[in-house]
Amino acid sequence: MSQSKVIGFAPGGEDTVTIYERSQPGRRAFVAPPIDVPEAPLEELIPQSERRAEAPALPEVSEPEIVRHFNNLSKNNFDLDTGFYPLGSCTMKHNPKVNERVAAFPGHARLHPAQEARYAQGALELMSRLGRALAEVAGLPHVSLQPSAGSHGELAGLLLTRAYHDDRGEPRTKVLTPDTAHGTNPATVRMAGYEVVKVGTAPDGGVDLDDLRRKADGETACLMLTNPNTLGLFDRNISEIARIVHDAGATLYYDGANLNAVMGISRPGDMGFDIVHFNLHKTFSQPHGGGGPGAGPIAVSDRIEPFLPRPQVVEVDPGNGTAPVYDLDLVRPKSIGRLRGFAGNFGVFVRSYAYICSLGGDGLREASDAAVLNANYLKARLAEPGIGEHLPIAFDRPCMHEFVLSGQGARRNLGVKTLDIAKRLLDHRVHPPTVYFPLLVDEAMLIEPTETEPKERLDGFVEAVRAVLEEAAEDPEVARGAPYTTPVRRLDEAGAARRPVVRQPPAGAEPPGDPGDARQVTSGSL
Amino acid sequence: MSRYTSITDSDRRAMLETIGAGSLEEVFADIPAEVRLDRDLELPPGMSELEVTEHLSALATRNRSADEEVTFVGAGMYDHYVPALVDSITQRSEFLTPYTPYQPEISQGGLQVMFEFQTAVSELTGLPVANASLYEGPSSVASAGYLAKLENGRGKLVASRGLHPHSRETLSTYARGFGSRVEETPLDERGATDLEALAAAIDDDTSAVFLQQPNFLGTVEEIGPLVEAAKRTGALCVCAVDPLTLGILKPPGEYGVDVAVGEGQTLGNRLDFGGPSFGFYAAAERYLRKMPGRIAGETVDVDGKRGFVLTLQTREQHIRREKATHNICTSQALNALAGMVYLAWLGRRGIVELGELMARRTDYAREALGLEAINPGPVVREFAVRVPDLDRLMESAREDGVNPGYRLGQDYPEYPDGLLVAITERRTRADIDRLARHAAAVRDEVPA
Incomplete structure (x- = not known):
């Protein structure tokens, strides 16, 4: 079988x-x-009534065996430092090693969040500098670093919108989201107490302007938009969209998941957005950590500024010619309040600030240029004969930093689904694209190579996709049964949801501790 | 200068040729001129790695870290020892650089860590189900408020003033969105939640009641009657807990709470000026299909081999969009890993021993300081005192390299002269005695 032709990824053993x-x-x-x-x-x-009777059943393992346990687990993960990871909408760019080093400096890592401002001047200055840099990239003057991730930034954005309309005495009930939006957008709308109204997509992949005009009315609080959108396309009508939304008295929210395409090229503030969130773990190189930590700072226009979360870093000029002093402003009477404890994911701020220092303004622009070049190159190569007829591009326009293919052709011509192609790619030691998103495209594959991939990696991915498709033409069963070389093969997800086992079952009868150990007896006697 | 890219001039030419574009400018043609930035970003030019390191180092030295003073500051984050083991494992690329395990076949490491973590949280809290992490403590509290709203639709959230002030404020922020209001109830003269006032605030429109054990002042609450009062009208009872005290304090599952949440920093995470750390969220079984966050579940592959997947995803935004029970996507997986490694290191006996050590040193410290206790009842890791001349104590101790604690007055106007003193395994008897000498100086100067 042709599965033997590819080199498997070493299972944990x-x-x-x-x-x-x-x-x-x-x-x-x-x-x-x-x-x-x-x-x-x-x-x-x-008092007895508040004491624990029996120690929690945490594991009892020696240090060498803990190390081996987690090291072996790590080997069952595929990671960005090992290979290509074109997971669309996630911006899996290189995570510079120096960022880890500077984040670990004791002055950062060992700084207590309740340290008085006068003893945390370096941290506050770093936050202030990061905020100013993000404001410049966004083209909006005011920044709050507080939100912990993109979805938290979205929640902040809608709570700000609510506060803004309430302050004007015109509360509103609806938020518009395009049908191409990230799932977090509509979920956030509900959490913020609004009703979701979907806006359609025009044949060119942009917002359907007529649909938007019909739906933007006096009850509309906000339009949440990603630009470039989740199809990887820059919405050419963005100025008109902003006009429609603002004429209706609503705010325009920028989901910054795709900001990596436009740094130094086009700024959300200049497009007319009122509120922007950044994903520091996407655009600004914070490692993704297997699902966090991230950070989701927001930038806003003047009219939204009074409502920004508490606390805000402020720069105070002592007025005697000495350096500025930084403080945390907790007063802010119109603020929506806190979104979390303390001042945010500071360790993430350190890494992203280091990244911005490394690249500088010109480097950020170069990063976006390269991300877009890489995406368009990969898109062109995947349109070649042998691939393009099976995985046609969903919207045939120049893309930005990512693009969407449809697996419709492969399903029809070869009898393999997008899922099968993705699973077979695992055997080729690449991470598959984001699959089945955006929902608008049948059998979607959302591919984002990022700027940090060299041409050879992109070519390698093209050859892997080609090999999977050629193999499927001969025998679709191979892809349908893939993967073969991974630590486990396809898993029973339906069964997992039907009979959820979400923790190690508690031991029926817990074995007693070693009676020879006096400390154990003390602990066990609680 | 984008040194992390590798496109040479000849690569660029070849790539543009393949694209069929004369220049990159053609590729950007969709961006209308009126929204193009017609200048360079006004940011400093890029720096060498050496310069970045020196610049960041210079900033870091302008902070006074917990390595540079003996700190008794806690207030939700604590100066605990983080074993070398934690850094060694969390810095492995295989844990540091993947994303959410959407492809389980190549993510078994991360998924199994989540499963083990959920088990540890479940063990600590005594509740049957737990998620794989939320952002941090206060936003986890607020998320429990949203669960209550989805569950019973009622309009009022009752929070003891023993709940961390950041949690109360975050809860209010979120609640304004989902349409509930927060009512706070006072502490009594012993720094514990006032049972009568709490009970009086709870009515048929109460959606959830929020407690914290130990409370913000460090008081070990007499929790049973509070929970009983909380549940009298069918409201959810949510309790915030400090996981590192759960080796010696009764697990919240045993006193009948619906949801236990908390801040995970104490478990192997850095202080990091407040983050990233992680929040945890455990609940009674009936909330399993409504609770927020990623959940890993055990299953088998097509060959019958044991494995793990993200499960019950119909709660989540990427599947259910507006019908999701929360909007969270990226969470704090790496910090939860640190928590899991730490708990494995501490182990079943260690968490009890550490709890006992903290409780004994805390008791010793309260005696040694000899200041009037705001909360004279049981405490295990933190306590509040009234200081006759707080400014002077802060000043004299800090000159000696000791940070005496957290000023309560900034959050509790009712305790203008209050000081919250936190104890960890890093604060030795000698450290405590040193603080006590400063306390004695202000105590003796002021006539009783």
Whole structure:
């Protein structure tokens, strides 16, 4: 079978064993510091009614075995530092190593969030500088770094919109989202207490202006838009869209997931957006961490500024010719309030600020240029005979940093679905594109190569896709049964949802601890 | 200068030729002139790696970190020791650089970590189901408020003033969106939630009641009667907990809460000036299909081999869009991994020993300071005192390299002279005695 032609990715090498299954009573990694105060009996300190009767069943494992456990688990992950990861809408660009180093400086990593401002001047200055840089990229004057991720930024944006309309005495009930929007947009609309109204897409892939004109009315609070949109297309009518939305008295919200296409080229503020969120883990190189941490700062126009979350970093000029002093402004009477504890994901700010310092203004522009060049090159190569007829481009226009193919041809011509192609690509050691999104395109594949990939990697991906399709033409069963070389093969997701097992089952009878260990007896006797 | 790219001039020519464009400008033709930026970004030019390192180092040295003073500041984030093991594992590229495990076949490592993490949270809280992390503590509290809204549609959220002030404020921020109002109830003269006032605030329109154990002042609440009062009219009871105290304090599942949430920083995460850390969220079984965040579930592959997947995704935005039960997408997977590694390191006995050590040192510190207690009842890691001349104590201690604690007055006008003192395993008896000497100086100067 042709599956033997590809080199598999090395499985972890061990059977699936959880850390709890490695646990043996009496083993340990932690050694407590000595008790240097009087050993008051615990029952004198905490009433029986509030004490825990039995220690939680955390694993009992030695340090060497903990290391092996997690190292082996790590080998079952495919990651960006290992290979190509064209996951559309996620901007899987290189995560510079220097960022990890500077984030770990004790002055950053060991700074308590309640440290007084006068002893945190470096941190506040960094936040202020990052905010100014983001404002310049967005073309909007005011920034809050507080939101923890893109979806948190979206929530901030709609709460700001609500506060803005309430302040004007004209509360509104609806938020418009295009049918191409990220799922977070409509979900956020509901969390912010609004009704979702969908706006259609025109044949050229942009917002359907007639539909927008029909739906934007006195009840419309906001239009949430991604530009370039999730099809990877820049909406040529953006100025007209902004006019329609603003004439209706609504705000225009920019989902910044796709900002990587336009840094230094076109700014959301100049397009007419009132509120923008950034994904520092996409555009500004914070490692994705297997699903976070990220950060979702927002930039806003003057009319939205009074409502920004508390606290805000402010720069105070002492007026005597000395350097500015930074502070956290907690007063802000019209603020929507906090969105989280303390001042945000500072460790992420450090990495993204370091990234901006490394690239500079010209480098950010070059990054966007290269991201768009790479995407258009890959799009052109995937249109070649042998591929293009099976995976036609959904909207045949120059794309920005990503583009959408439809697997309709492959399904019809070869009898394999987008899912099968994605799974077979796993055997070729590349991460598949985002699949089945956007919903508008049948059998969609959303491909975003990013600027940090060299031409050879893009060519390699093209050859992998070609090989999968050629193989499917001979025998579609291969792709339908893929993957073969991964640590596990296709998993029963329906079964997992029907009979959810979401934790290690508690041990029926927990084995007693080692009676020879006095400390264990103390602990066990709680 | 974009040093992380690798497109040479000849690559560019070849690529443009393949695209069929004479220049990159042609590719950007869809961007109308009126929205083009016709100048360079006004940002400094790029720097070498050496310059970046020096610049960031210069900024970092203008902060006073917990390495440079003996800090008794807590207030929700604590100066705990993070073992070397945690950094070594979380810095592995295989954990650091993938994204959300949408392709489970090549993400078993991350998915199994989530499953193990959910198990640990479930064990600690005594609740059957937990998610794989939320952003951090206060926004997790607020998310529980949204769950209550979806669950019963009622309009009022009742929060004890023992709940972290950031959690109360975040809850109010979110609640204005989903259409609930927050009513706060006071603490009593012992720094514990006033049971009568809490009970009086709860009515048929109460959607959820929010408690915290230990509360913000460090008081170990007499939690049973509070939960009982909370649930009297069918409201959800949400309790915020500090996971590192759950080796010695009763797990929230045992006192009948519907949802337990909290801040995960104490579990192997850096202080990082407030983030990133993680939030956790555990609940009674009946909320499994409504709770927010990623959830990993165990299953098998086509060969019958054990594996893990993201499950119950019909709760989530990428599947259900406006019908999702929350909007969260990117969460805090790497921080939750740090939490899991830390909990494995601490282990079943360690979490009890550490809790006992904190409780004993906290008790010792409260005695040693000899200041009037705001919360004279049981405490385990933090306590509040009245300081006769707080400014002077702050000043004299800080000159000696000791940060005495968190000024309560900034959040609690009712305690203008209040100081919140936090103890961790890093604060030795000698550290405590040093703070006590400064406390003695202000105590002795002011006539009783």
